[in-house]
Amino acid sequence: MFGWLPALALVALASSSMAQRDGWKRPIVLDRSGGFPIGGKIIHDPSSTNLTLSCDHGYMEYFIPSRPRKTSLVMWHSSSTQVWQNRWDGGEGYKDLFLRRNYPVYLWDGPRVGRANWSCKPLNYTPNYQDQGNFVAWNFGPSYKNWWNDSQFPTKDDEAWQRATSSRYVEFDTAENVQLQSDAAAVAADSGKLGDNIVYLTNSAGGLRAMMTATKAKENNIKGIVTYESIGYVFPDNANVTAGSGGFGPFVVPLEDFKKLAKVTAIQFVWGDHRPESFESIQQSRYAAQLVNKYGGNAKVLMLGTDAGLKGSSHIPFADMDNAKVAGQLDRFLERNGLDDYVDDDDDEGEWEWVRKSQRKG
Ligand SMILES: *[C@@H]1O[C@H](CO)[C@@H](O)[C@H](O)[C@H]1NC(C)=O
Ligand SMILES: *[C@@H]1O[C@H](CO)[C@@H](O)[C@H](O)[C@H]1NC(C)=O
Ligand SMILES: *[C@@H]1O[C@H](CO)[C@@H](O)[C@H](O)[C@H]1NC(C)=O
Ligand SMILES: *[C@@H]1O[C@H](CO)[C@@H](O)[C@H](O)[C@H]1NC(C)=O
Numbered sequence: 001m002f003g004w005l006p007a008l009a010l011v012a013l014a015s016s017s018m019a020q021r022d023g024w025k026r027p028i029v030l031d032r033s034g035g036f037p038i039g040g041k042i043i044h045d046p047s048s049t050n051l052t053l054s055c056d057h058g059y060m061e062y063f064i065p066s067r068p069r070k071t072s073l074v075m076w077h078s079s080s081t082q083v084w085q086n087r088w089d090g091g092e093g094y095k096d097l098f099l100r101r102n103y104p105v106y107l108w109d110g111p112r113v114g115r116a117n118w119s120c121k122p123l124n125y126t127p128n129y130q131d132q133g134n135f136v137a138w139n140f141g142p143s144y145k146n147w148w149n150d151s152q153f154p155t156k157d158d159e160a161w162q163r164a165t166s167s168r169y170v171e172f173d174t175a176e177n178v179q180l181q182s183d184a185a186a187v188a189a190d191s192g193k194l195g196d197n198i199v200y201l202t203n204s205a206g207g208l209r210a211m212m213t214a215t216k217a218k219e220n221n222i223k224g225i226v227t228y229e230s231i232g233y234v235f236p237d238n239a240n241v242t243a244g245s246g247g248f249g250p251f252v253v254p255l256e257d258f259k260k261l262a263k264v265t266a267i268q269f270v271w272g273d274h275r276p277e278s279f280e281s282i283q284q285s286r287y288a289a290q291l292v293n294k295y296g297g298n299a300k301v302l303m304l305g306t307d308a309g310l311k312g313s314s315h316i317p318f319a320d321m322d323n324a325k326v327a328g329q330l331d332r333f334l335e336r337n338g339l340d341d342y343v344d345d346d347d348d349e350g351e352w353e354w355v356r357k358s359q360r361k362g
Helices: 004-014 017-021 094-100 131-137 158-166 175-190 206-216 255-263 280-294 323-336 349-361
Strands: 030-038 041-045 048-055 058-065 072-076 105-109 198-203 222-228 234-236 251-253 266-271 299-303
Touching: 030 175, 058 094, 058 175, 072 094, 072 206, 094 105, 094 323, 131 158, 175 206, 198 206, 206 222, 206 234, 206 251, 206 255, 222 323, 234 255, 234 280, 251 255, 255 280, 266 280, 266 323, 280 299
Parallel strands: 072 105, 072 198, 198 222, 222 266, 234 251, 266 299
Antiparallel strands: 030 058, 041 048, 058 105
């Protein structure tokens, strides 16, 4: 019994603002880490049916804290897993920020991106001179190297910019890839390998894929979706929305499938401040949230500027210099929706409840 006390005191201290000011960080203590391919298919060689190719699966890397919370945070990139690993200056990214908070963290490469490279179809790679386009697409400023004055990027650090643009993967922003990635992710969600309390954190085109996954999954394991600057939304077939033909939606699904989004405990569509309200994807996020709520769900739009007072956000706010504050918004979302419990809360209620309460006061 007394053996617990020093450990408890440390855990409580870890989340107090005083400990953070002093630069003390709760260590990351893992029980295990690893990865696995999941989903996909096996195709047969037309000229020799005994020859097969296993392809179009996704790849999931995982990190499980020694004393985990129940919620698995599945980090779904649009450009590369790197954006979840580090802040632009190389500082701590969402992966470590949330491992320190004892959330199991999963890094997902959907079919045909990153480590899920084996495609069932032939593909041509054509180099496309895209660095300057990345700058504007990621909303660091209105034109190349013309940074927003309040930018949360380390604008004086040319190496940081070089790393940002170099870490990008080849992307497949096609309707086919939205289906392939959400098919594989739905298999992963239903497999139980991510636990039964999944919260997707997505960036850009990942948001549409996570929404589609929730409409496809059969088990009830998806508990939350938090999209950062999601481009592309899912709508029910009775909402007078015309489906797009490309990779950025809108996707229109049968009403019964759309209603699965209303069963997700909570959905939050997050936007940085350098976006006008007239931006088409913001309007789509507001309409999608309204429809989810109409069917009994819990979806909200969070404007980092006006709702949270965070300025200078890029398209990838969780990698920005103020990502600790952006993470604070996610803490609130998880706590408010009861998604921050520990696995051992149930069987070890007395002692650990005490820790949680003192953490909250801190
Ligand atoms: C293909 O597999 C079947 C069943 O295992 C086997 O009988 C057959 O000989 C194989 N054919 C070739 C060309 O290897
Ligand atoms: C996988 O890598 C190979 C070799 O670099 C490349 O030719 C192929 O296009 C890649 N596949 C995908 C899906 O990106
Ligand atoms: C930054 O501020 C300067 C001086 O006020 C202004 O001229 C410039 O247009 C601003 N840059 C951006 C990207 O808004
Ligand atoms: C459906 O959308 C079209 C195009 O935006 C609009 O002209 C029409 O009035 C809408 N119909 C209904 C019933 O809302």
